[in-house]
Amino acid sequence: MASLTIRNLVKTYDKTEVLHGISLSVKDGEFVVFVGPSGCGKSTTLRLIAGLEETTSGEIEIAGRTVNNLEPKDRNIAMVFQNYAIYPHMTVRKNIGFGLRTSKLSKTERISRLEEVASILDMTELLGRKPSQLSGGQRQRVAIGRAMVRDPAVFLFDEPLSNLDAQLRTQMRLEIKKLHQRVGNTIVFVTHDQVEAMTLADRIVIMKDGHIQQVGTPSEVYHQPANTFVAQFIGAPSMNMIPGTVAGGMVRVGSELKIGLGLALEEGRSVTLGVRPDDLHPGGAASLVEGKVTVREPLGPETLIYVETEQGEVIAKADGKSPPEVGEHVKLNAEPDSIHVFDGETGTSLA
Amino acid sequence: MAVVGTEIRATSESLLTARQPRKAANMGQIIRWLLLFAGGILMVAPIAYMISTSLKWPHEIYNLALIPDEPHLENYTYVLEDGRFYGWFVNSIIIATITTVSNILFDSLVGYTLCKFRFAGRYIIFIAILSTLMIPTEMLVIPWYLMSQALGWLDSYWGIMFPGLMTAFGTFLMKQFFETVPDDFIEAARIDGLNELEIWWTVAMPLVRPALAALAIFVFLGNWTAFIWPLIVTNSVEMYTLPVGLSSFGDEADVQWELIMTGAAISTIPTLVVFLVFQRFIIRGVVMAGLKG
Numbered sequence: 138m139a140s141l142t143i144r145n146l147v148k149t150y151d152k153t154e155v156l157h158g159i160s161l162s163v164k165d166g167e168f169v170v171f172v173g174p175s176g177c178g179k180s181t182t183l184r185l186i187a188g189l190e191e192t193t194s195g196e197i198e199i200a201g202r203t204v205n206n207l208e209p210k211d212r213n214i215a216m217v218f219q220n221y222a223i224y225p226h227m228t229v230r231k232n233i234g235f236g237l238r239t240s241k242l243s244k245t246e247r248i249s250r251l252e253e254v255a256s257i258l259d260m261t262e263l264l265g266r267k268p269s270q271l272s273g274g275q276r277q278r279v280a281i282g283r284a285m286v287r288d289p290a291v292f293l294f295d296e297p298l299s300n301l302d303a304q305l306r307t308q309m310r311l312e313i314k315k316l317h318q319r320v321g322n323t324i325v326f327v328t329h330d331q332v333e334a335m336t337l338a339d340r341i342v343i344m345k346d347g348h349i350q351q352v353g354t355p356s357e358v359y360h361q362p363a364n365t366f367v368a369q370f371i372g373a374p375s376m377n378m379i380p381g382t383v384a385g386g387m388v389r390v391g392s393e394l395k396i397g398l399g400l401a402l403e404e405g406r407s408v409t410l411g412v413r414p415d416d417l418h419p420g421g422a423a424s425l426v427e428g429k430v431t432v433r434e435p436l437g438p439e440t441l442i443y444v445e446t447e448q449g450e451v452i453a454k455a456d457g458k459s460p461p462e463v464g465e466h467v468k469l470n471a472e473p474d475s476i477h478v479f480d481g482e483t484g485t486s487l488a
Numbered sequence: 489m490a491v492v493g494t495e496i497r498a499t500s501e502s503l504l505t506a507r508q509p510r511k512a513a514n515m516g517q518i519i520r521w522l523l524l525f526a527g528g529i530l531m532v533a534p535i536a537y538m539i540s541t542s543l544k545w546p547h548e549i550y551n552l553a554l555i556p557d558e559p560h561l562e563n564y565t566y567v568l569e570d571g572r573f574y575g576w577f578v579n580s581i582i583i584a585t586i587t588t589v590s591n592i593l594f595d596s597l598v599g600y601t602l603c604k605f606r607f608a609g610r611y612i613i614f615i616a617i618l619s620t621l622m623i624p625t626e627m628l629v630i631p632w633y634l635m636s637q638a639l640g641w642l643d644s645y646w647g648i649m650f651p652g653l654m655t656a657f658g659t660f661l662m663k664q665f666f667e668t669v670p671d672d673f674i675e676a677a678r679i680d681g682l683n684e685l686e687i688w689w690t691v692a693m694p695l696v697r698p699a700l701a702a703l704a705i706f707v708f709l710g711n712w713t714a715f716i717w718p719l720i721v722t723n724s725v726e727m728y729t730l731p732v733g734l735s736s737f738g739d740e741a742d743v744q745w746e747l748i749m750t751g752a753a754i755s756t757i758p759t760l761v762v763f764l765v766f767q768r769f770i771i772r773g774v775v776m777a778g779l780k781g
Contacts, residue, residue, distance in 0.1 A: 189675050210681035222672035226694040239681035283680070 139200030139213070139290035139323055140165045141186065146195035148181055155181055157347045158195065163291075163325065163340075168317050170326045172334035173344035173370070179327045182344075183293050186325060187216050200290050210239065215284035216293040220300060221276045223268050229255075229279050230264040236287040254286045257319070274305045281313070285320070294326040298333060310336060331371050335359070343367050365484035368411045368477060374441065377417060377451040379410040379426060380481065388478070391447050395425055396473055400487060407481025414441065416475035417453040419461055424468030425476075426451055430461050444469060535756075541749035549745045563750040573751060575726055576733035581758065583649055583718075583729060584711040590653040591707040592700055598654070599662030600688050604674060614663070620656045629720055636721055643723045652711055658703050665699035666692060701766040708762050712755070730755045 141163040148156040156178045163169045171179035184190045186197055188209035197204050204212045215236065223232045233254060237247045255261045258278045268276055277297060284292055294313075298306045314337055317324055328334055334341050335355045343350045343358060343366075351363035362368035362376075369375040381388040383406045387397055390410070402408070412425065419442070428446030440460035444451050444467060453469045461467050478487045536554060543559040544551075551557075567573050602614050632651050633642075641647035669692055677687045693700070718729040728736065734751040737744045 187675075187679060189678070209675075209679045214679065216676065216679050218672040218676060220670060220672055222670065222676040224673065224691060224694075226697075235677075236680050283676075287680075 140198075141291050141323060141325065142196075142198040143182070143186070144196040144198075146182065146185060146197065147193045148178075148185060148190065149193045154193075155347050156185075159344075159347075159349050161342060161349065161352065163323060166321045166323055168314075168324045168326065168337060168339045169342060170328060170334040170338035170340075171342045171344060172328055172331055173350075175329060176346075177344040178347040179329075179342075179344050180295055183216075183295055183325060183327045186291070187214055187293050188212050213290040214293055215287050215289040215291075216295065217277075217280045217284050217297045219296040221268075221280040223276055223279045223283065225268050227267075228264065229260065229266050229268070229271070229282075232268070232279050233264075233282040233286050236283045240287065250286055250288075254282050257285070257316070258282050273301050274309055277301065277309060278312075281316070285316075288322075290323065292322050292324045294324065296328055297326075298328070298330075306333075313337065331373070335371070341371075343370060345370075361486070361488070362411070362477065363486055365409060365411065365479050368479070368486075372413055374414050374452050376411045376413050376477070377453075378479075379412065379448045379451065380407065381410055382407050382481075390426060396476065399473075400478060402487065408487065409479040409481050409484065411477035411479060412451075412471045412475065414452040414454050416471045417451065417469050418471070419453060419455050419467040419469055421468065421470040424470055427466065427468040430463050430465050430467055433460055433463055435460070442467070538749045538752055541746055542753045544746055546744070546746055563746050564754070567747055567750045567754065572725060572728075572733060573754075576728050576730045577755070579645075579648075579728065580712055580730040580755070583645060584708050584758075586645075587649050587652045587711045588704050588707045590649075591655055591658045592704060594654045595658030595703060596662040596666075596693065596696070596700065597688065598659045599664075600666050600692055602659070603663045603666035604669075604671070604692075617656045617659050621660075625716060629717060632717065633720055642721060643727050645727075647721045648718050648727070648729065651717060652707070652714070655707070658707065661699060661703055661706075662696065665696045669695045705762060705766045709759055712759055 141161075143159060143161045145158045145160055146156055147154065147158050159178075159182065161169075171182060173179050181190065185192050186199075188204065188207060192205055199212055199214065224235070227235065230251065234247065234251050237250065240247070242250065252261070255264055258281065260275070260278055260282060263271065263275060263279075268279065271279065277300075280297070297313075298309055301309060310333060313326075317337075326333075326337060338355055340352060340354055341358050342352050345366055351358055351367045353361070353363075358367055358371050362371065365376075365378060369378070379390055381390040381395070383389075383402045383404060385404070386401075388395055388408060388410060396410075410425075417425070426444070426446040426448055428444045428451075430442050431445050431450070432443040434441040434443075435457065438457045440455045440457050442453050442455050442461060444453060446469075451469065453467075455461060479485060480487055540554050540556060541549060542563050543561070544556040545558060545560070545562075548556060548558075598617070602610060602617075628651065636642050636647045636650075641650065673691055673695065674687055677691045682690065713731060714729070715731045715735070719732045719735075722728055722732060725733070725736070730751065734748050734755070737747040737751065
């Protein structure tokens with residue numbers, strides 16, 4: 138177990154810079170999830186930490202030791218790959234034991250270590266099998282076992298659940314979380330799935346275009362998004378963005394004065410109001426936005442309604458039993474403290 | 489279960505009935521079969537004549553009947569009792585085996601390097617290797633001979649083997665196969681602490697076994713049947729390989745076809761063994777080499 142520190146990490150391929158100097162500090166035993174859309178640099182960061190790519194500039198420190206110039210094997214890390222990368226010509230036992238080939242443990246210690254890992258992962262019965270005789274979930278468990286057996290300082294997971302079907306993904310997600318609680322290693326986990334990020338992470342790192350957008354606990358990134366990108370990336374369906382301008386200490390949406398901000402902003406400044414569909418409901422006299430219902434998506438206890446407004450389409454949540462009809466004109470309202478205010482140009486949070 | 493069984497039967501019956509009209513009407517199919525049959529005869533005829541001739545007396549050689557008038561095994565006794573034949577056989581075995589092992593190791597090593605490492609000039613090297621495939625053996629024989637002469641390799645195993653210890657085709661085949669091995673395997677092994685040579689040997693090579701088997705067959709057969717180069721580079725009868733030795737049965741005036749055919753018949757046995765052992769791989773190997781190129 139160990140801490141991990143990244144300082145001003147830059148990576149360029151040929152002349153294209155894909156990581157623009159990111160810094161992050163991961164505490165000992167912390168579960169950190171990198172999340173972001175394709176091409177945001179999250180996997181590149183992981184591969185730089187693993188030593189599979191060379192850093193262009195910046196520093197990577199594992200357990201207080203700078204590892205920039207060390208080979209992957211000398212960094213005391215283990216990695217689980219998206220397509221498992223378990224060797225098809227070896228049995229489960231050999232695959233898991235493969236990680237111990239270079240260790241200095243005695244043979245008996247190796248065997249007991251291997252058996253310990255197999256029992257943690259509930260795979261003791263499968264040790265004699267070849268990967269082709271395993272299901273997707275079992276294969277991923279073998280890959281995790283191969284990483285665990287070496288007891289590395291840091292575990293790196295590169296989208297390990299993407300190849301599994303939805304049900305298995307949920308199950309493996311839970312298993313990984315339990316595993317972390319049990320062994321307590323430092324984990325860096327990369328995913329593009331925000332639900333995975335929210336459910337697994339102690340802290341989430343949200344990335345876009347080679348920059349870190351925000352680092353925070355799942356609750357922080359959900360409730361206090363640093364900018365409109367984070368606000369829309371985290372949470373499903375994504376946050377509604379409503380443009381407005383500051384007028385007399387209030388925000389004007391469309392032609393009407395709507396809400397008090399409690400923020401001192403200069404007159405005429407353009408802002409974006411962010412409201413999660415969960416917080417936006419039809420009904421009431423006053424309204425933030427109004428428009429015609431175009432689509433209804435019943436979810437059981439609630440119904441999502443898509444409303445065409447002057448400010449664009451917004452999604453709101455209505456009661457599941459008596460939602461407004463398609464075509465009906467609705468006024469949508471939200472509690473003032475559930476409204477996020479962002480700068481109209483830069484998108485950064487003003488709260 | 490019973491319901492499912494009935495359904496399957498119903499489906500298979502409908503499939504069978506659906507096929508029947510096509511079967512009856514398809515002239516194209518018949519023509520195709522006839523062409524394949526003719527091709528088959530063309531392939532088998534030389535082998536049949538080889539065996540037939542090996543069972544004939546000298547005076548019967550130019551009688552084209554497939555069944556000899558008086559079949560006998562004297563030729564086999566003669567060839568097998570002739571000490572030279574064993575020497576040639578052993579020479580061929582040694583040369584074909586060493587060349588095969590060498591190709592498997594070095595073609596795959598170069599193919600792997602070209603496929604999995606990024607370095608300057610990689611593509612040019614690959615093209616340069618491929619371009620050697622365009623040069624026919626006949627053109628290379630004289631430079632090879634001059635090299636062998638200068639290095640003192642004439643009339644030696646080394647002289648016979650050196651041009652074939654690595655092949656451009658083998659390198660190409662292996663490179664294409666290594667393309668199918670996901671990089672994750674290699675990176676995982678790198679993290680697990682293997683050095684690059686160990687990764688190649690313990691991780692990558694087992695994943696391309698079908699290609700290795702196909703390559704082994706190609707190289708073994710190619711060297712087993714090689715004629716021109718061994719003929720040129722060897723002087724003494726003891727250094728002959730089987731094909732060269734067999735062709736020496738006889739002189740300008742009198743070619744002893746029955747003995748040549750007997751030797752040839754015996755010499756096909758190892759190639760048959762190699763082929764039968766590896767044949768299930770060869771088709772996949774050839775198909776892959778084609779698809780991936």
